[in-house]
Amino acid sequence: MIMTTMQTDDVLTVKGLKAYYKMGYFGIEREVRAVDDVTMSIRRNEIYGIAGESSSGKTSLIKTFAAAIRPPLQIVGGSMTYRFGDKIIDPYAATKAQVDAIRWKNMSYIMQGSMSVLNPVRKIRRAFRDFALRPMGLNERQFWLAVSQHLERLNLPERVLNSYPHELSGGMRQRVTIALATVCRPQFIIADEPTTALDVVVQKDVLAMIRDVQREIGSSVVFVTHDMSVHANIADRIGIVYAGRLVEEGPTRTLFTAPRHPYTAHLVASLPRIGDLSKKPSLDGRPPNLADPPKGCRFHPRCPMAVAKCATEVPPMETIGPDHRSACWRADEVRPLTTLGKPQEARV
């Protein structure tokens, strides 16, 4: 389904998106609501961070963005539309060929666990050829020229092309994967935990690399990690996901200094700061079971501010400030749990 309407600055528009894991064992149907009623949009030329604890549905959400879902995970409702230039496409309404045509050319994906995303028995050179030759539409000579220019821009030695994945270090492999995902200069890049399992020094390099590539291409990056400090460093806007729902969204600085959802307030407060000796407040309870989520606001069993209404009615996502939305009945009363000084300007 390709249409040419709408003129906005959004690359991705998501409305009421629902993706559930649907499983049936012995006649008992079970559904896990990993992505539940998410409405958001990703703008051109921004880094959007998605934060949340483990099993909160972050990865399911961006897998849905990447049109990478497989049964049992399936779309249950809502819509998702990409806009690349004047090409508008809903991957779940388009044919497989149409979706394949935008992959890597317009939209690429940096997968979780980049240690194992490269075929162990093929040289990196073959991976570049398999992944990027078709979308770039160049002849062999121009293609390899473009690849080596791209590697040079990213400060990667050209010899990595002749290596096998196991011959590279973890950080190097991650950087090769980023190079692979950006060589076609896509408008939309999805990065799932690209810095997990890397030590902090390499992490910093990798983040800087993503930042640089994003700036150079002017693409949009959706970035998932549970590490709030990474978000603080790199994201322009952050969306907080809790139990499959988007609970708060706003510019990075606003979210860190003036969170308007109790869950965000706790996430921010849990960040360690040099010289801070105070005990970190922790939340009681565990993340809810997504197969049987609590009624009303999903955070209410653990929320210190919960009132009766929270247990029965789902709070809508409402705009409460410039670019700032929160899904909490008492959003106006939420205050930061710790007073942050000015957030550090240090951006990598």
Next chain:
Amino acid sequence: MQNYLFFVAKRAVQLLAVIFFGVSAAFLITHLSPINPVEQAINRITGRSNFSPEAVADMRAALTALYGIEEPLWSKFINFWRRIVVLDLGPSLIAFPTPATTLVMRALPWTVGLLATAVVFTWLIGNILGGLAGYYQNNRVLKGVGIVAMGLQPIPYYIVAFILLIVFGFVWPVLPISGGFAMNVRPGWNWPFIGSVLSHAILPALSLVLVGLGTWFLGMRALVSNIISEDYVTYAELAGVNKRTIVASYVIRNAAVPQLTALAMTLGAIFSGTVITEEVFSYPGLGSLLIAAVNAGDYALVLAVATVAITAVAGAIFIVDLLHPILDPRITVE
């Protein structure tokens, strides 16, 4: 490259050692056998008519001297190795004085032609079908193949062979059930002979393929269904990489390495399997020769067959070993 050559040299030395110990073990086993070739030969000759005891005793003395079985074991062992170096495996005792090598060489093309073809064919078909079945898990045809393979695989080989014999030789007699070629054709490079050889090979080959296919198919399917959930396959799919490239270079390519190891390990079983196959289908190969030799106490011939079998299996494993570092770059050669 230098590493690789060193690896080849090291494996070649190992190969020679394996052949030496294997053949030596075969030598000892055959020479410790209680069957006396002289008595077997005398029984064969005297069975037809009456001989005077003196004549039999003379014959026994003559044969004993001729076969050289009075010598002590160690001197026979040394002589054996001295001759084997120049590829002389001594005369056969049942077909004295035809050299055992001649008999083996006459039987070898039949066995190798049948077994090598059947095994390689089975391995290729089983792995390709298994790989596709593992990747396209919802394909009806491949699911059907899976059910057939699973049903065939546990049936003992000889049962399958006999069922084939009964079905195609008796119930619906369309194929020859024994021998390597028909009596009325002249061996040589002529069409009637080649056609006859092929039609005689169908049943034994089919029995081997049917039994072997299931193992490779099921093994490969299991391997592939693991590999398709590997990150690198998912990632290639997400990148919209050509489907054929994914199946061939990402999925089957990665599963082929353990399957190749398994092939090397089953090569040894081929030569023991040939005994049953050739016996059931009266096929004129090494297996039939071996059984005749064992029954007649012809240890020279048994040894000749064993030596060829050991060398062939060790050689095949050697080749597979050399292929390993090429197929999987993670295997380093030191």
